[in-house]
Amino acid sequence: MSMARQYLVLLGFAAGLAFSASGQSVSIRPVATTLDEVPGVPPSRDFYLFHSSGVYIDEYGRVVFSARTSENNSSFETGIWAETSPGSLENTLIAGVQVPGQDPGVTFSSLSLSGLSGEGVAILDGSLNGPGVSSSNNETLWIYEAGSAAQLLVREGQTQLPGPIDVSSFSFASYSDDQSRTVIHSDLSGPGVTIDNAAARWAIDSGGQAEILTRNSDPAPEFGVDAFYSFAHVTPTAGADAYAIVRVYGDGIDRSQNEAVMLFPANQGPGTIVARRGDPVPGHPGMVHDDFFEFTIAESGAAFLSVFASGSPGVSGYGLLCANPVDGLTLIAATGDPVVGGAPGDTYAFENDTNIELYYRLVDISEDGTVVFASSTGSGSNGLWLYHANTGIQSIAIAGDVAPTPGGSYVFTDLQTASPIINSVGQIVFHAEAVETSGAPTINGVWATTPGGGLVPVLVSGQTVNVGTPGSPILKQVTSVSLQQGSPNDRDEKSPFSSVLNSSGEVVLTAEFTDGAGVFVAHISHCQADTNGDGMLSPADFSAWVSAFNTMSPQCDQNGDGACAPADFSAWVANYNAGC
Template identity: 30%
Template sequence: MRIGLVGLLFSGLIGACHGQAIEYRTVALRGNVAPGTSAGTTFFGFEDSMVDSEGNVAFVAVLFGNDVNVNNERGLWAEHQGVLTLIAREGDQAPGMPAGVLFDRIFDPVMNSNGNTAFRAWLEGPGIDGTNRDSIWSESTGMGLGLVVQGGTPSGISGVDIGGFASPLLGDNDLVTVKTFLSGASVNSLNDEAILVQPATGQVAIVAREGDQADGAPAGVVYGIVAPESINASGVVSYAGTVTGAGVTATNNRGLWLAQTGGSIELIARGGEPAPGAGGDSYLAVGTSSLNSLGDLVYLASLQGPGVTFSNGSGVWKKRDGEPSQLLVRADTQSPGAPTGQHFGTFFVPLVNGTRSVGFAGELIGATVLPLEKRAIWSEGASTALELRLRGGNTSPDLAPGVSFSTLNSPALNADGLLVLPALLTGSGINTSNRDVLVGMEPGGDARILVRTGTMFDVDDDPNTTDLRLVVNPIRFVELSGGEDGRPTGLSRNGQAVFTLNFQQTFSGVFVASFAQPSCLADTNGDGFVTPADFSAWVAAFNTQAPACDQNGDGLCTPADFSAWVANYNLCKP
């Protein structure tokens, strides 16, 4: 496993290095043998990758080999206790199904904090047709891979069958929620969508269905289009949707609900209802929510009312389990960490992590806000106020002078407040071939560049050798999760970020960057021990101007680092 000082490969100055050590791990490369396949079958390409709480990785990959064809070229792999394992492959027998029923297509994988996966799949084979080919599968601890629900299954309502599916969400209790499209003699365009939840025992059940009475609404007001947004470790589901019926207008036709594990459903917010903390203004459109394992809910809503202007018509609310919702922030109010007069403008998807910290991306407004500075990331801690973490125009110790961030995507957030997000750069020497970056940011720390297009990246795990490849677009990273909401995430609880890279000459791979300090700077050979052998390693690092040379943290590799290495050795030696 290699340890690199972030910034070395991005600086263009061989002797330059910066700040915190980031530990990199190669999970899989194009050309590696694909576990669970026949001899000679290798990975050819990779799609999105995701991670559990301990840094185990899952991904979908395309295969290459003598027995690979269009019917079996894709599969889902996951690390179980660090061992990469084939979960499902197109063309393989679907477990528990009649002989000859195969996985035809694998979609939309998700991995939970326990390292179990769920996915959507099309089936093919005897007895499979357009009404029952769609299916949802999941792993559960100690039980392996099993069918959750299949199209064509009776829904429990007379004359109504479950049909196709959207992307599943997977809670940390290994239970699934998913949107389904219904079929049957009594089904029409006004009642053909529903949300399914998998209980701890028994078959999946419909929680909310288009055309049914909307929970918490007056009699005759029914659900319209509904979709699940998150599921937590207790199996609580947040879902958003529209309503129709008597008295429903464009000002009150959107809502947000919580479905509890016991079967009760609570209307959290609906258009037309007073919005807490909004000075008499009401909700307009409600939705875009996230849950954590404690039952905390955070959601975004737009506003209407006499106090609403063009610039202040939205906000973010949070709700703790058993407590009423509270306004966290409203548009057109002063942003912390920004000059006076620079206000919150637009909000994107809000997230909540396991320590009740809320984070979100958005845009700033104000007369002094430059176009470059609009995009920003905010977060709060369990006992700290909301703060501005990063904005356009900020820079990083890993960037050259005159280079800064421009566009910031929404982040992934973990329970320690670590943020990881894709971003774009602007400034001197920046173009479309070297502007894409993946950024990591610890609370109170600098924004660090984990990987950047147009730079060389070492794909070899061996600390004594290098295999440098030129990174090209796209850098694939799964954001928009707080880690406990049932959605896939590229960021683990213990500070590991997984991403998929493409390189020049069609090479690709899946990698993990870990936010972990080396045990001792004097351990220059990276073997986890401080011995005289590290002196030889330091000399080699000095001669090659490698990152391990810099022992005094001044960002340079000079003879002064020898004295610093001796001091570090004396501090760390047994």
């Protein structure tokens, strides 16, 4: 049957179709607000502040977050709370009270959430205070699983690695679901420890068995000379492999070749050089890598910034690259390249001064190797783009584009206020600011992509949210929305196992309202039938599906068989009537 004949048959069938589904594709539930009772503390204490830099969600939709409590707006204490199931909250650890298993009088002086694995294992970082506690033994790491008490995992000055070597000053820790162990990057102390070998990447299991994986001063045979590692930054993947920014030293090695991005195996063994200072930059003749900035990783690979240099004074540049074991190193975009979807003549400007925060939170990468990134442009604009090896660069949103909102006519003004985030099914969420075309005050909020390539507002300032229950609603007007973000001066990237967005399309965020604040989960339905990508189901989606059918676009495939065929129409009808 010809494509035209197929279209007529489908159109005739659709003429008698009763469209039964409608509604928005975003639902929001409160996790905790400043109006709630605080689990695990005296009734006189209230939630006072939620830390947007310490809130994560696992693959089961359970949230773990850091917050401060207060008693009559004084006597502030920080703690970590977790959902044992969505909607059921418990306290894990809190500052100011006796620390479990420690000497009498020992309390936490501070607590923070280091990360949360997809299976719901959290790593907590706590500093101790009290009798017998000093600067050489006050740092601790704890492990927590939903429904179980937090357990001490590591204590500075008391945990020993093979050697024996003492552990001190943790800079990175994350739990690996794949290997059922925690991977840590820390400083070392004790006999035989010098300035050259005083840091290591190591792992510890639930039984307390530890092994050193890679250590400063280990031989670096990959460099072909008598070289030794000096790890500037190590970030393990979910499989506990590690991408690292590595500096090397040894005879004959100078600054022109002493830094590299490398991939190390999950267990002990030699690494692989991904990109090295002095190596040619792909696609930029005459340019070489001169410096590397922090990166984001997944099991599929890594994405990172590189500073370019040349033999000519004043000639340099910046570029965004990705690396994976299959394709090797690929240059995604560089300063001076034309902006995809931008104004004619506009170019990317990764080194723009307004981009300084993005050196540390520019990019995210999914399990299939899709990269989402933000950048300034030469014209002073900014935006978000995604990249995949099969499709190249595509625009998500650029300043000046329409910003869909529940009401009013808005355009984006700043899309660089937080790192964009992508999940395993390709959904992207991002924080941005927008302004009404009439010149009304700026709003801020979180937006998400839809399967059709459109955008849907998740939560924006000016909206109302229910902080009560469905049966007893308490409506509050939102004044500000935040996604998890870290300090631009913090060289420790987010844990690759931790996210504010899971594969089911649930995103956790913090919001302030007129008389308080809260942590919320928004469910962004991966709505297959929303083929026009407007975040709604309506008969207009049928026309959009027909267009996708005629052009063989990805939105045509409604039954997930990887093909575009008439059978996808029946699948679209079923998806539509199932709703979102």
